[in-house]
Amino acid sequence: MALFELDGVTVAGDGRPRLRDVTLALPDTGVTVLQGPSGSGKSTLLRLLNRLEAPDEGTVRYRGEDLAQRDVLAHRREVGMVFQAPVVFPGTVADNLAVARPEEPPEELLERVGLPASFLERDASTLSGGEAQRACLARALATRPHVLLMDEPTSALDPAAAEVIERLARELAGGGVPVVLVTHDDAQARRVGDRIVRVEDGRVAA
Amino acid sequence: MSGDVSWWGLAASLLLVGVAIAISLRERLRLERDMLVAVARSLAQLLLVGAALGLIVDEGTWIGWSFVWVAGMVTFAAVTVARRAPALPAVLPIAATAIGSSAALGLGLLFVLQVFPVEGRTVVPLAGMVVGNALSATVVTVRRTVDAFAERRADLEARLALGLPSTEAARPTVRNVLRLAIAPDVERIKALGIVVLPGAMTGLILAGVDPLDAVRVQLALMYVILGAVATSTTITALLGTRRLFTPDHRLVVLRRSAADEG
Numbered sequence: 001m002a003l004f005e006l007d008g009v010t011v012a013g014d015g016r017p018r019l020r021d022v023t024l025a026l027p028d029t030g031v032t033v034l035q036g037p038s039g040s041g042k043s044t045l046l047r048l049l050n051r052l053e054a055p056d057e058g059t060v061r062y063r064g065e066d067l068a069q070r071d072v073l074a075h076r077r078e079v080g081m082v083f084q085a086p087v088v089f090p091g092t093v094a095d096n097l098a099v100a101r102p103e104e105p106p107e108e109l110l111e112r113v114g115l116p117a118s119f120l121e122r123d124a125s126t127l128s129g130g131e132a133q134r135a136c137l138a139r140a141l142a143t144r145p146h147v148l149l150m151d152e153p154t155s156a157l158d159p160a161a162a163e164v165i166e167r168l169a170r171e172l173a174g175g176g177v178p179v180v181l182v183t184h185d186d187a188q189a190r191r192v193g194d195r196i197v198r199v200e201d202g203r204v205a206a
Numbered sequence: 207m208s209g210d211v212s213w214w215g216l217a218a219s220l221l222l223v224g225v226a227i228a229i230s231l232r233e234r235l236r237l238e239r240d241m242l243v244a245v246a247r248s249l250a251q252l253l254l255v256g257a258a259l260g261l262i263v264d265e266g267t268w269i270g271w272s273f274v275w276v277a278g279m280v281t282f283a284a285v286t287v288a289r290r291a292p293a294l295p296a297v298l299p300i301a302a303t304a305i306g307s308s309a310a311l312g313l314g315l316l317f318v319l320q321v322f323p324v325e326g327r328t329v330v331p332l333a334g335m336v337v338g339n340a341l342s343a344t345v346v347t348v349r350r351t352v353d354a355f356a357e358r359r360a361d362l363e364a365r366l367a368l369g370l371p372s373t374e375a376a377r378p379t380v381r382n383v384l385r386l387a388i389a390p391d392v393e394r395i396k397a398l399g400i401v402v403l404p405g406a407m408t409g410l411i412l413a414g415v416d417p418l419d420a421v422r423v424q425l426a427l428m429y430v431i432l433g434a435v436a437t438s439t440t441i442t443a444l445l446g447t448r449r450l451f452t453p454d455h456r457l458v459v460l461r462r463s464a465a466d467e468g
Contacts, residue, residue, distance in 0.1 A: 050367060051454065051455075051456065052363055052366065052367065052456060052457075053456065054452075054454065054456060072454045072455050073369045073370075073371060073455065074369065075369075076366065076367055076368065076369040077368070077369035080367070081367040083360065083363070083364060083367075085360065087360045087361055087363075087364035089361065089364070089365075089378070090378070099365065099368060099370070100368045100369075136364075139368070140367075140368070142368075143368060143369060
Protein backbone atom coordinates (compact mmCIF):
# COMPACT_ATOMS: atom_id res chain seq x y z
CA MET A 1 0.00 0.00 0.00
CA ALA A 2 1.19 3.51 -0.77
CA LEU A 3 2.42 5.61 2.12
CA PHE A 4 0.63 8.74 0.92
CA GLU A 5 -1.86 9.16 -1.88
CA LEU A 6 -3.02 12.49 -3.24
CA ASP A 7 -6.16 12.42 -5.31
CA GLY A 8 -7.09 15.50 -7.35
CA VAL A 9 -5.57 17.84 -4.78
CA THR A 10 -5.80 21.58 -5.30
CA VAL A 11 -4.53 24.19 -2.83
CA ALA A 12 -5.63 27.76 -3.49
CA GLY A 13 -3.18 30.63 -3.17
CA ASP A 14 -3.10 34.39 -3.47
CA GLY A 15 -4.13 34.70 -7.10
CA ARG A 16 -3.04 31.43 -8.69
CA PRO A 17 -3.35 28.07 -6.94
CA ARG A 18 -0.23 26.69 -5.25
CA LEU A 19 -1.14 23.15 -6.27
CA ARG A 20 -3.60 22.18 -8.96
CA ASP A 21 -5.24 18.83 -9.42
CA VAL A 22 -2.31 16.76 -8.15
CA THR A 23 -2.72 13.00 -8.15
CA LEU A 24 0.24 11.10 -6.79
CA ALA A 25 1.25 8.07 -4.74
CA LEU A 26 4.38 8.00 -2.55
CA PRO A 27 5.98 4.62 -1.75
CA ASP A 28 6.46 3.51 1.86
CA THR A 29 10.17 2.77 1.62
CA GLY A 30 13.35 4.71 0.96
CA VAL A 31 13.84 8.40 0.30
CA THR A 32 11.33 10.09 -2.00
CA VAL A 33 12.49 13.49 -3.20
CA LEU A 34 10.06 16.24 -4.21
CA GLN A 35 12.20 18.40 -6.47
CA GLY A 36 11.41 21.65 -8.23
CA PRO A 37 12.19 25.36 -8.44
CA SER A 38 11.20 27.71 -5.63
CA GLY A 39 7.52 28.60 -5.72
CA SER A 40 6.67 25.39 -7.56
CA GLY A 41 4.45 24.10 -4.77
CA LYS A 42 6.72 21.32 -3.48
CA SER A 43 6.73 22.62 0.10
CA THR A 44 2.95 23.00 0.01
CA LEU A 45 2.76 19.38 -1.13
CA LEU A 46 4.96 18.29 1.78
CA ARG A 47 2.94 20.32 4.30
CA LEU A 48 -0.23 18.56 3.17
CA LEU A 49 1.27 15.30 4.39
CA ASN A 50 1.23 16.27 8.09
CA ARG A 51 -1.74 18.59 7.65
CA LEU A 52 0.01 21.87 8.31
CA GLU A 53 -2.00 22.63 5.16
CA ALA A 54 -5.34 21.22 4.09
CA PRO A 55 -6.41 20.74 0.48
CA ASP A 56 -9.13 23.00 -0.92
CA GLU A 57 -10.14 20.20 -3.25
CA GLY A 58 -9.31 16.52 -3.40
CA THR A 59 -8.14 14.13 -0.69
CA VAL A 60 -4.85 13.18 0.92
CA ARG A 61 -4.65 9.63 2.27
CA TYR A 62 -2.12 8.12 4.66
CA ARG A 63 -1.84 4.33 4.40
CA GLY A 64 -5.26 4.32 2.79
CA GLU A 65 -6.93 6.56 5.39
CA ASP A 66 -8.30 10.02 4.55
CA LEU A 67 -6.28 12.56 6.53
CA ALA A 68 -9.38 14.68 7.08
CA GLN A 69 -10.78 11.78 9.14
CA ARG A 70 -7.63 11.10 11.17
CA ASP A 71 -6.80 12.55 14.59
CA VAL A 72 -4.45 15.28 13.40
CA LEU A 73 -2.36 15.41 16.60
CA ALA A 74 -1.72 11.68 16.59
CA HIS A 75 -0.99 11.85 12.87
CA ARG A 76 1.65 14.53 13.36
CA ARG A 77 3.38 12.48 16.03
CA GLU A 78 3.47 9.63 13.54
CA VAL A 79 4.75 11.83 10.69
CA GLY A 80 7.74 13.85 11.90
CA MET A 81 8.92 17.01 10.19
CA VAL A 82 12.17 18.95 9.86
CA PHE A 83 12.00 22.49 8.48
CA GLN A 84 14.13 24.54 6.15
CA ALA A 85 15.78 26.76 8.73
CA PRO A 86 16.41 24.90 11.99
CA VAL A 87 13.74 26.08 14.45
CA VAL A 88 15.15 25.74 17.95
CA PHE A 89 12.99 26.67 20.92
CA PRO A 90 14.35 28.79 23.79
CA GLY A 91 16.29 26.80 26.39
CA THR A 92 18.71 23.91 26.28
CA VAL A 93 18.80 21.03 23.80
CA ALA A 94 17.23 18.89 26.54
CA ASP A 95 14.39 21.46 26.84
CA ASN A 96 13.91 21.25 23.08
CA LEU A 97 13.61 17.49 23.15
CA ALA A 98 11.23 17.66 26.13
CA VAL A 99 8.72 19.74 24.12
CA ALA A 100 8.19 16.68 21.92
CA ARG A 101 7.36 14.52 24.99
CA PRO A 102 10.05 12.00 23.93
CA GLU A 103 9.35 8.30 23.93
CA GLU A 104 12.99 7.36 24.37
CA PRO A 105 15.89 8.68 26.49
CA PRO A 106 17.24 12.04 25.21
CA GLU A 107 20.81 10.67 25.10
CA GLU A 108 19.76 8.02 22.59
CA LEU A 109 17.96 10.59 20.45
CA LEU A 110 21.13 12.67 20.23
CA GLU A 111 23.17 9.57 19.47
CA ARG A 112 20.93 8.81 16.49
CA VAL A 113 21.84 12.17 14.96
CA GLY A 114 25.52 11.88 15.90
CA LEU A 115 25.60 14.41 18.72
CA PRO A 116 27.27 13.62 22.08
CA ALA A 117 25.13 13.52 25.24
CA SER A 118 27.02 16.58 26.52
CA PHE A 119 24.93 18.62 24.05
CA LEU A 120 21.84 18.13 26.22
CA GLU A 121 22.91 20.96 28.51
CA ARG A 122 23.91 23.31 25.68
CA ASP A 123 21.83 26.44 25.15
CA ALA A 124 20.11 25.64 21.86
CA SER A 125 20.54 29.20 20.60
CA THR A 126 24.34 28.80 20.66
CA LEU A 127 24.42 25.79 18.31
CA SER A 128 25.87 26.09 14.81
CA GLY A 129 23.45 25.71 11.89
CA GLY A 130 24.36 22.07 11.34
CA GLU A 131 24.20 21.21 15.04
CA ALA A 132 20.86 22.98 15.37
CA GLN A 133 19.40 21.09 12.42
CA ARG A 134 20.62 17.81 13.93
CA ALA A 135 19.02 18.76 17.27
CA CYS A 136 15.78 19.48 15.37
CA LEU A 137 16.05 16.10 13.68
CA ALA A 138 16.53 14.45 17.10
CA ARG A 139 13.46 16.36 18.33
CA ALA A 140 11.44 15.15 15.34
CA LEU A 141 12.55 11.57 16.06
CA ALA A 142 11.48 11.91 19.70
CA THR A 143 7.87 11.02 18.87
CA ARG A 144 9.08 7.77 17.17
CA PRO A 145 7.67 8.81 13.80
CA HIS A 146 6.86 6.18 11.18
CA VAL A 147 7.64 8.70 8.43
CA LEU A 148 9.91 11.73 8.29
CA LEU A 149 9.22 14.84 6.20
CA MET A 150 12.17 17.13 5.44
CA ASP A 151 11.53 20.56 3.91
CA GLU A 152 14.78 21.78 2.26
CA PRO A 153 16.62 20.62 5.39
CA THR A 154 20.09 21.61 4.15
CA SER A 155 19.46 24.89 2.33
CA ALA A 156 20.60 26.94 5.35
CA LEU A 157 23.69 24.76 6.00
CA ASP A 158 27.28 24.63 4.76
CA PRO A 159 28.26 21.65 2.54
CA ALA A 160 29.82 19.60 5.34
CA ALA A 161 26.77 19.98 7.59
CA ALA A 162 24.49 19.30 4.61
CA GLU A 163 26.32 16.04 3.95
CA VAL A 164 25.66 14.88 7.53
CA ILE A 165 21.92 15.56 7.18
CA GLU A 166 21.81 13.75 3.82
CA ARG A 167 23.57 10.75 5.35
CA LEU A 168 21.14 10.72 8.30
CA ALA A 169 18.19 10.81 5.90
CA ARG A 170 19.61 7.80 4.04
CA GLU A 171 20.25 5.96 7.34
CA LEU A 172 16.72 6.57 8.59
CA ALA A 173 15.21 5.34 5.33
CA GLY A 174 17.53 2.31 5.48
CA GLY A 175 16.33 1.68 9.03
CA GLY A 176 12.68 1.48 7.96
CA VAL A 177 11.56 5.11 8.39
CA PRO A 178 10.60 6.32 4.92
CA VAL A 179 11.67 9.90 4.21
CA VAL A 180 9.99 12.48 1.98
CA LEU A 181 12.50 15.23 1.26
CA VAL A 182 11.92 18.53 -0.55
CA THR A 183 14.80 20.18 -2.39
CA HIS A 184 15.36 22.58 -5.26
CA ASP A 185 18.84 21.10 -5.72
CA ASP A 186 19.13 18.68 -8.64
CA ALA A 187 22.39 17.15 -7.47
CA GLN A 188 21.06 16.58 -3.95
CA ALA A 189 17.92 14.97 -5.36
CA ARG A 190 20.07 12.49 -7.26
CA ARG A 191 22.38 11.85 -4.28
CA VAL A 192 19.68 11.04 -1.71
CA GLY A 193 16.57 10.09 -3.66
CA ASP A 194 15.46 6.54 -4.37
CA ARG A 195 12.68 8.16 -6.33
CA ILE A 196 12.37 11.72 -7.60
CA VAL A 197 9.04 13.50 -8.12
CA ARG A 198 9.34 16.73 -10.08
CA VAL A 199 7.00 19.55 -9.11
CA GLU A 200 6.57 22.49 -11.44
CA ASP A 201 4.09 25.33 -11.38
CA GLY A 202 1.78 23.55 -8.95
CA ARG A 203 1.70 20.33 -10.93
CA VAL A 204 3.51 17.03 -10.72
CA ALA A 205 5.49 16.39 -13.86
CA ALA A 206 5.18 12.90 -15.31
CA MET B 207 -16.07 73.62 45.47
CA SER B 208 -12.90 75.60 45.90
CA GLY B 209 -11.17 74.06 42.88
CA ASP B 210 -13.77 75.17 40.38
CA VAL B 211 -12.47 76.45 37.09
CA SER B 212 -14.74 79.25 35.98
CA TRP B 213 -15.81 79.59 32.35
CA TRP B 214 -13.41 82.49 32.17
CA GLY B 215 -10.64 80.19 33.51
CA LEU B 216 -11.42 77.58 30.87
CA ALA B 217 -11.20 80.23 28.15
CA ALA B 218 -7.86 81.39 29.59
CA SER B 219 -6.46 77.86 29.38
CA LEU B 220 -7.16 77.99 25.65
CA LEU B 221 -4.41 80.61 25.44
CA LEU B 222 -1.90 77.77 25.77
CA VAL B 223 -3.51 76.02 22.81
CA GLY B 224 -2.87 79.30 21.00
CA VAL B 225 0.83 78.91 21.86
CA ALA B 226 0.83 75.37 20.45
CA ILE B 227 -0.86 76.57 17.27
CA ALA B 228 1.65 79.39 16.94
CA ILE B 229 4.49 76.86 17.21
CA SER B 230 2.85 74.64 14.64
CA LEU B 231 2.47 77.55 12.21
CA ARG B 232 5.98 78.84 12.78
CA GLU B 233 7.62 75.41 12.38
CA ARG B 234 5.22 74.40 9.60
CA LEU B 235 4.14 71.27 11.48
CA ARG B 236 0.74 71.48 9.76
CA LEU B 237 -0.85 70.35 13.01
CA GLU B 238 -2.87 73.52 13.59
CA ARG B 239 -6.01 72.19 11.90
CA ASP B 240 -5.83 68.97 13.92
CA MET B 241 -5.28 70.97 17.09
CA LEU B 242 -8.32 73.13 16.48
CA VAL B 243 -10.43 70.07 15.70
CA ALA B 244 -9.14 68.32 18.82
CA VAL B 245 -9.90 71.31 21.02
CA ALA B 246 -13.36 71.78 19.52
CA ARG B 247 -14.17 68.08 19.85
CA SER B 248 -12.90 67.85 23.41
CA LEU B 249 -14.97 70.90 24.37
CA ALA B 250 -18.13 69.59 22.76
CA GLN B 251 -17.75 65.96 23.88
CA LEU B 252 -16.79 66.64 27.47
CA LEU B 253 -19.37 69.42 27.99
CA LEU B 254 -22.00 67.04 26.64
CA VAL B 255 -20.77 64.25 28.91
CA GLY B 256 -20.66 66.68 31.80
CA ALA B 257 -24.27 67.69 31.21
CA ALA B 258 -25.38 64.07 30.87
CA LEU B 259 -23.41 63.10 33.98
CA GLY B 260 -25.21 65.91 35.76
CA LEU B 261 -28.48 64.10 35.06
CA ILE B 262 -27.07 60.72 36.12
CA VAL B 263 -25.50 62.05 39.31
CA ASP B 264 -28.75 63.68 40.37
CA GLU B 265 -30.06 61.84 43.40
CA GLY B 266 -33.50 61.50 41.91
CA THR B 267 -32.19 59.55 38.92
CA TRP B 268 -32.60 55.75 38.84
CA ILE B 269 -29.17 54.08 39.40
CA GLY B 270 -29.89 51.68 36.52
CA TRP B 271 -29.23 54.49 34.04
CA SER B 272 -25.62 54.54 35.26
CA PHE B 273 -25.22 50.92 34.30
CA VAL B 274 -26.91 51.50 30.95
CA TRP B 275 -24.27 54.17 30.40
CA VAL B 276 -21.52 51.71 31.38
CA ALA B 277 -22.86 49.16 28.88
CA GLY B 278 -22.73 51.88 26.25
CA MET B 279 -19.11 52.62 27.15
CA VAL B 280 -18.14 48.97 26.86
CA THR B 281 -19.84 48.72 23.46
CA PHE B 282 -18.17 51.88 22.21
CA ALA B 283 -14.79 50.64 23.49
CA ALA B 284 -15.21 47.30 21.72
CA VAL B 285 -16.11 49.04 18.46
CA THR B 286 -13.04 51.26 18.87
CA VAL B 287 -10.80 48.21 19.33
CA ALA B 288 -12.32 46.60 16.23
CA ARG B 289 -11.67 49.77 14.22
CA ARG B 290 -8.09 50.23 15.42
CA ALA B 291 -7.00 46.59 15.24
CA PRO B 292 -9.10 44.96 12.51
CA ALA B 293 -6.64 42.19 11.56
CA LEU B 294 -7.90 39.68 14.11
CA PRO B 295 -10.90 37.61 13.05
CA ALA B 296 -13.99 38.18 15.25
CA VAL B 297 -12.22 41.02 17.06
CA LEU B 298 -15.49 42.78 18.01
CA PRO B 299 -17.04 40.05 20.18
CA ILE B 300 -13.60 39.26 21.63
CA ALA B 301 -13.02 42.90 22.62
CA ALA B 302 -16.54 43.20 24.01
CA THR B 303 -16.06 40.09 26.13
CA ALA B 304 -12.63 41.18 27.36
CA ILE B 305 -13.54 44.77 28.19
CA GLY B 306 -16.96 43.82 29.58
CA SER B 307 -15.40 41.23 31.89
CA SER B 308 -12.73 43.60 33.14
CA ALA B 309 -15.34 46.31 33.79
CA ALA B 310 -17.55 43.83 35.64
CA LEU B 311 -14.62 42.54 37.68
CA GLY B 312 -13.20 46.01 38.42
CA LEU B 313 -16.49 47.63 39.37
CA GLY B 314 -17.64 44.49 41.15
CA LEU B 315 -14.59 44.51 43.40
CA LEU B 316 -14.78 48.23 44.11
CA PHE B 317 -18.43 48.00 45.06
CA VAL B 318 -18.52 44.61 46.81
CA LEU B 319 -15.54 45.54 48.96
CA GLN B 320 -17.25 48.90 49.50
CA VAL B 321 -14.25 50.92 48.39
CA PHE B 322 -16.81 53.24 46.85
CA PRO B 323 -20.56 53.39 47.43
CA VAL B 324 -22.80 52.44 44.50
CA GLU B 325 -24.09 55.87 43.54
CA GLY B 326 -24.73 57.83 40.41
CA ARG B 327 -21.66 59.86 41.37
CA THR B 328 -19.32 56.81 41.36
CA VAL B 329 -20.47 54.23 38.81
CA VAL B 330 -19.86 56.03 35.53
CA PRO B 331 -16.56 57.77 36.41
CA LEU B 332 -15.07 54.55 37.83
CA ALA B 333 -16.23 52.53 34.85
CA GLY B 334 -14.68 55.19 32.62
CA MET B 335 -11.27 54.70 34.24
CA VAL B 336 -11.45 50.92 34.02
CA VAL B 337 -12.89 50.75 30.50
CA GLY B 338 -10.51 53.40 29.16
CA ASN B 339 -7.46 51.51 30.40
CA ALA B 340 -8.84 48.15 29.29
CA LEU B 341 -9.48 49.68 25.86
CA SER B 342 -5.87 50.70 25.22
CA ALA B 343 -4.53 47.44 26.65
CA THR B 344 -6.89 45.45 24.43
CA VAL B 345 -5.82 47.31 21.29
CA VAL B 346 -2.16 46.65 22.13
CA THR B 347 -2.87 42.99 22.85
CA VAL B 348 -4.78 42.40 19.62
CA ARG B 349 -2.06 44.02 17.51
CA ARG B 350 0.76 42.26 19.36
CA THR B 351 -0.99 38.89 19.09
CA VAL B 352 -1.46 39.23 15.34
CA ASP B 353 2.13 40.44 14.88
CA ALA B 354 3.54 37.71 17.10
CA PHE B 355 1.74 35.04 15.11
CA ALA B 356 3.27 36.40 11.90
CA GLU B 357 6.76 36.75 13.38
CA ARG B 358 6.78 33.44 15.20
CA ARG B 359 5.15 31.38 12.49
CA ALA B 360 8.15 29.02 12.27
CA ASP B 361 8.17 28.42 16.04
CA LEU B 362 4.42 27.81 16.11
CA GLU B 363 4.48 25.39 13.18
CA ALA B 364 7.48 23.51 14.59
CA ARG B 365 5.46 22.92 17.76
CA LEU B 366 2.33 21.92 15.83
CA ALA B 367 4.44 19.52 13.76
CA LEU B 368 5.40 17.73 16.99
CA GLY B 369 1.71 16.99 17.55
CA LEU B 370 1.14 19.71 20.14
CA PRO B 371 -2.44 21.01 20.30
CA SER B 372 -2.78 24.60 19.11
CA THR B 373 -3.33 26.07 22.59
CA GLU B 374 -0.13 24.45 23.80
CA ALA B 375 1.83 25.41 20.70
CA ALA B 376 0.77 29.02 21.23
CA ARG B 377 1.56 29.17 24.93
CA PRO B 378 5.10 30.65 24.74
CA THR B 379 3.91 33.19 22.16
CA VAL B 380 0.89 34.19 24.25
CA ARG B 381 3.06 34.47 27.34
CA ASN B 382 5.31 36.93 25.48
CA VAL B 383 2.37 38.99 24.30
CA LEU B 384 0.84 39.20 27.77
CA ARG B 385 4.11 40.18 29.36
CA LEU B 386 4.58 42.98 26.84
CA ALA B 387 0.99 44.17 27.20
CA ILE B 388 0.91 44.27 31.01
CA ALA B 389 4.48 45.49 31.66
CA PRO B 390 3.79 49.18 30.80
CA ASP B 391 1.12 49.39 33.51
CA VAL B 392 3.44 47.80 36.05
CA GLU B 393 6.14 50.30 35.10
CA ARG B 394 3.67 53.15 35.36
CA ILE B 395 2.67 52.10 38.85
CA LYS B 396 6.36 51.97 39.87
CA ALA B 397 6.88 55.53 38.63
CA LEU B 398 3.77 56.84 40.37
CA GLY B 399 4.36 59.93 42.44
CA ILE B 400 7.93 60.36 41.24
CA VAL B 401 7.34 61.16 37.59
CA VAL B 402 3.60 60.92 37.21
CA LEU B 403 1.01 62.60 39.39
CA PRO B 404 -1.99 60.61 38.27
CA GLY B 405 -5.12 62.23 36.94
CA ALA B 406 -7.74 61.27 39.50
CA MET B 407 -5.53 62.36 42.37
CA THR B 408 -4.57 65.60 40.70
CA GLY B 409 -8.21 66.29 40.00
CA LEU B 410 -9.24 65.62 43.58
CA ILE B 411 -6.48 67.80 45.01
CA LEU B 412 -7.38 70.60 42.61
CA ALA B 413 -10.98 70.24 43.72
CA GLY B 414 -9.87 70.79 47.34
CA VAL B 415 -9.73 67.25 48.73
CA ASP B 416 -7.08 66.46 51.33
CA PRO B 417 -4.01 65.05 49.48
CA LEU B 418 -3.83 61.85 51.55
CA ASP B 419 -7.51 61.15 50.88
CA ALA B 420 -6.85 61.78 47.21
CA VAL B 421 -3.88 59.39 47.30
CA ARG B 422 -5.99 56.59 48.81
CA VAL B 423 -8.60 57.00 46.08
CA GLN B 424 -5.92 57.02 43.42
CA LEU B 425 -4.11 53.94 44.73
CA ALA B 426 -7.29 51.91 44.99
CA LEU B 427 -8.08 52.92 41.42
CA MET B 428 -4.61 52.06 40.12
CA TYR B 429 -4.67 48.59 41.63
CA VAL B 430 -8.11 47.89 40.26
CA ILE B 431 -7.02 49.18 36.87
CA LEU B 432 -3.98 46.88 36.91
CA GLY B 433 -6.27 43.95 37.59
CA ALA B 434 -8.69 45.09 34.89
CA VAL B 435 -5.88 45.45 32.35
CA ALA B 436 -4.54 42.00 33.19
CA THR B 437 -8.05 40.56 32.82
CA SER B 438 -8.80 42.17 29.47
CA THR B 439 -5.37 41.36 27.98
CA THR B 440 -5.55 37.73 29.09
CA ILE B 441 -9.08 37.22 27.78
CA THR B 442 -8.18 38.97 24.52
CA ALA B 443 -5.03 36.93 23.97
CA LEU B 444 -6.67 33.60 24.82
CA LEU B 445 -9.82 34.16 22.75
CA GLY B 446 -7.83 35.81 19.95
CA THR B 447 -5.37 32.94 19.78
CA ARG B 448 -8.20 30.49 19.20
CA ARG B 449 -9.21 32.50 16.13
CA LEU B 450 -5.72 32.22 14.69
CA PHE B 451 -5.88 28.43 14.45
CA THR B 452 -8.28 26.21 12.54
CA PRO B 453 -10.17 23.55 14.52
CA ASP B 454 -7.74 20.97 13.11
CA HIS B 455 -4.71 22.78 14.61
CA ARG B 456 -3.41 24.64 11.57
CA LEU B 457 -2.43 28.30 11.49
CA VAL B 458 -4.99 30.62 9.93
CA VAL B 459 -3.49 32.63 7.10
CA LEU B 460 -4.20 36.33 7.71
CA ARG B 461 -4.24 38.82 4.91
CA ARG B 462 -1.13 40.92 5.54
CA SER B 463 -2.83 44.05 4.23
CA ALA B 464 -5.32 43.83 7.08
CA ALA B 465 -2.57 43.17 9.62
CA ASP B 466 -0.67 46.25 8.43
CA GLU B 467 -3.52 48.64 9.05
CA GLY B 468 -3.82 50.90 12.03
